[in-house]
Every structure is written in C-alpha cells, then in structure tokens.
Amino acid sequence: MSRSDAADPPAAAPTVRVRLFAALREAMGWGEQQVTAAANPATPLELWQQLDLAGAWLAATGAPGGTAPTGEALPAGIRVAINQQFAEAHTLLADGDELAFLPPISGG
Amino acid sequence: MPPTASSAAPAVSMSVSLHPDPIDPCQQLEQWQAQLQSGGAEQPAATSLFIGRVRGSTAAGAPLDALELEHYPGMTEGQLQRLTAACARRHPVAAVMVRHRTGLVLCGDAIIVVAVMADRSGPAQRCCQELLETIKHDAPFWKREWSSGMGEWLLGHTELTNATTA
Numbered sequence: 001m002s003r004s005d006a007a008d009p010p011a012a013a014p015t016v017r018v019r020l021f022a023a024l025r026e027a028m029g030w031g032e033q034q035v036t037a038a039a040n041p042a043t044p045l046e047l048w049q050q051l052d053l054a055g056a057w058l059a060a061t062g063a064p065g066g067t068a069p070t071g072e073a074l075p076a077g078i079r080v081a082i083n084q085q086f087a088e089a090h091t092l093l094a095d096g097d098e099l100a101f102l103p104p105i106s107g108g
Numbered sequence: 109m110p111p112t113a114s115s116a117a118p119a120v121s122m123s124v125s126l127h128p129d130p131i132d133p134c135q136q137l138e139q140w141q142a143q144l145q146s147g148g149a150e151q152p153a154a155t156s157l158f159i160g161r162v163r164g165s166t167a168a169g170a171p172l173d174a175l176e177l178e179h180y181p182g183m184t185e186g187q188l189q190r191l192t193a194a195c196a197r198r199h200p201v202a203a204v205m206v207r208h209r210t211g212l213v214l215c216g217d218a219i220i221v222v223a224v225m226a227d228r229s230g231p232a233q234r235c236c237q238e239l240l241e242t243i244k245h246d247a248p249f250w251k252r253e254w255s256s257g258m259g260e261w262l263l264g265h266t267e268l269t270n271a272t273t274a
Contacts (some may be wrong), residue, residue, distance in 0.1 A: 018224035022178050023261035061263060077263065081248070084183035100180065104264040107208070107249030108160060108220050108240055 013040035014095040018047060020027055024078075024103045027060035028053065039092065044080040045072070045089040047075035053101060120196040121147075121203040124188045126179065128211045133159045133221045140205045140223065152202045152225040156232035158240055160220040162213050166253045167262065175213045176252040176259065184248050191242050199235035201226040206239070208249070 015036040025031040038050050038108075048054065057075055073089065074080070080087050081100040093099060123140055137157065145151060162175045188206055196204050203225040213219055222240050226232035251262040 019180075021180060021248070022252070026261075052154070076145070081180070081183055083179070084186060086246075098238040102180070102248055103246055103250060103261070104244065106251040106262045106264055108244035 010055060012095070013037040013091070013094045014042055014097065015040075016047070016095070016097045016099045018051065018080055018092050019098060019100040020053075021100065022103050023060050024053065026105065027056035041092045043090050043092060044087065044101070045074060046083070047099060048078075048089075049073060057103075074101075078102065079105070113263055120193075120201060122189070122192050122196065123204070124185070124192055124206040126185060126188075126210050128209075130214075130217050130238050131207055131221065133157075133207070133218045136205070136207050136221055137223055140203075143253065144203055144225070146154065152227050152232075154226050154229040154232040156224045156226075156229070156236035158220070158222045158236050159218055160240075161218050162215050164215045166255050166260070170255045173254040173256070174215065175219070176254060177208075177210050177213060177219065178250045178252070179210050180248040187247050191246055194238060195235055195239040195242060198224070198238070199224075199231045200228075201231050201235045204235070204239065206243070208243070208247075210249075212254075 002066070013036055015034055018033050018035045020028055020031050035047060035051065037047060039046065054075065057078065079102040080089055081098075081102060082091060082093070083098050084100075118210065121144060123143070141151070141155075159263050162172070164172055166172050188208065192204050192206055201224050205221070205223040207218075209217070209219045209222040220240070220243070222243075224232045224236040224239070252259045253262060
C-alpha cells in the first residue's frame with residue numbers, strides 16, 4: 001500500500017505508537033504512548049498538534065515550537081520517523097505505525 | 109547491508125556497530141583489518157581514518173564532565189547502515205568501518221571512528237569525510253553535555269564549515 005495514497009483509508013482513526021527522544025521526551029515527561037488519532041486520516045503533523053508537543057518544545061528550548069491551528073509544518077529541526085524511517089510530516093499514518101518525533105540530531 | 113544486486117560496482121565490505129562501552133579506536137581498526145585480511149583478498153592500498161573524541165569543554169566553554177549520547181534503538185543502527193551503503197556507492201571504495209558510542213562518554217574518549225579503504229587516497233578520504241558529515245545530519249543521535257552536575261541537550265550538530273574552529 002502506498003503511504004501517500006489517500007484513496008483507501010482505514011475505517012477507524014489509526015492508533016499509533018508515539019515515541020519521543022532526548023529534550024522532547026523530557027519536556028513531555030513520557031517517551032512512548034499508544035495514541036489514537038483524533039481524525040481519520042491522520043498525519044504526524046496532526047498528532048504533533050493533538051498531543052500539544054509544540055508547547056512542550058517551546059518551553060524546553062525557547063525556540064518557536066508552535067504551529068498555528070492551521071499551521072502546515074513542524075518546528076525547525078523537528079523530524080519525523082515512521083516505522084524507524086524518516087518520513088514527511090504530511091504522510092498518512094496507518095494503524096499500528098510507530099511514529100517518532102526526533103529533536104535536532106547531533107551525531108558524530 | 110550489501111549494495112543491491114542491480115549495482116554494477118563491486119561489493120563493498122561494511123562493518124557498522126554501536127558501543128555502549130568505551131572503544132579503543134586502534135584496536136577496532138586492527139580487528140577490522142584482520143577480519144578483512146582473513147578473507148584472503150589483497151588489502152586496498154589506501155586507508156582513511158577519522159577518530160572523534162569528546163572535548164573537555166561544553167559548547168558554552170564550561171568544563172565538561174561527560175557527554176551523554178542517546179540514540180533510537182533500531183532506527184539508529186538501520187540508518188547508519190543505509191548512510192554507509194549510500195556513501196560507499198558514491199565513491200569507489202572497498203571497505204568501510206563505522207564505530208559509534210552510545211551512553212555516557214568521558215572527556216577524551218572516542219565517540220566515533222570511521223575508516224575507509226580504497227585503491228586510491230582521494231576516494232578513501234572523500235568517502236570518510238562525507239560519511240562523517242552525513243552521520244552528523246542524518247543518524248539519530250542526541251548529545252547532552254554534563255557540566256557541574258547539570259545536563260543540557262545540544263540542539264543540532266557542528267557544521268563542517270565551523271569544524272576547524274569548533
């Protein structure tokens with residue numbers, strides 16, 4: 001099934017395993033939760049807004065973490081992974097997906 | 109992960125691993141070379157090596173107690189494999205080794221070791237540098253600096269352009 005194909009959405013809003021890391025995890029006080037999306041279909045950006053992660057990110061970093069209710073992007077530096085692969089914020093989520101919000105990477 | 113079957117390039121030997129405990133870069137290099145030699149093939153003439161160690165000070169200039177490296181179990185290993193394979197496809201190299209620490213890393217200890225073997229120095233050096241840069245950008249690791257008992261997450265990586273003065 002193509003992830004970008006919106007023609008065949010699941011009947012119910014997807015439940016996904018949301019994972020947070022590093023500063024974002026500590027700002028929220030949790031690293032992993034099962035979350036049922038508020039709408040169907042659902043995207044990582046919508047889960048970001050549903051879980052109010054923007055407010056926590058702003059508080060943790062002082063960086064502009066908020067998107068307006070009609071915002072169309074995650075804050076700068078925040079990346080998304082679905083099932084442990086980088087993905088776009090507007091990718092459609094499937095039931096059972098593992099969705100991770102990744103704060104700015106600092107490897108090497 | 110070996111190059112795909114559709115690739116016309118010779119197979120590149122890849123050795124990528126994470127280490128929760130301290131690593132000796134020279135020992136890692138020797139073991140890797142011994143492993144390659146055990147295959148019986150003649151070793152390529154050029155080897156490029158990069159060792160990254162923890163600085164003694166924080167980004168703000170305070171004395172550093174230690175650096176904590178968080179990763180995303182599963183994704184980090186997979187991403188290192190993908191980045192290494194992609195980089196090896198872009199350069200005519202024979203073998204690539206990546207060792208990356210996780211957990212608490214003390215000042216002076218190695219965080220990352222990258223080594224690349226090729227027939228010529230240019231590809232070995234270019235692949236080594238490019239792989240290091242792409243790991244900084246695209247491998248899910250997060251650093252927290254510990255200083256005077258306080259921890260602070262770093263929000264980003266050192267840019268290549270700043271690397272000589274950082």
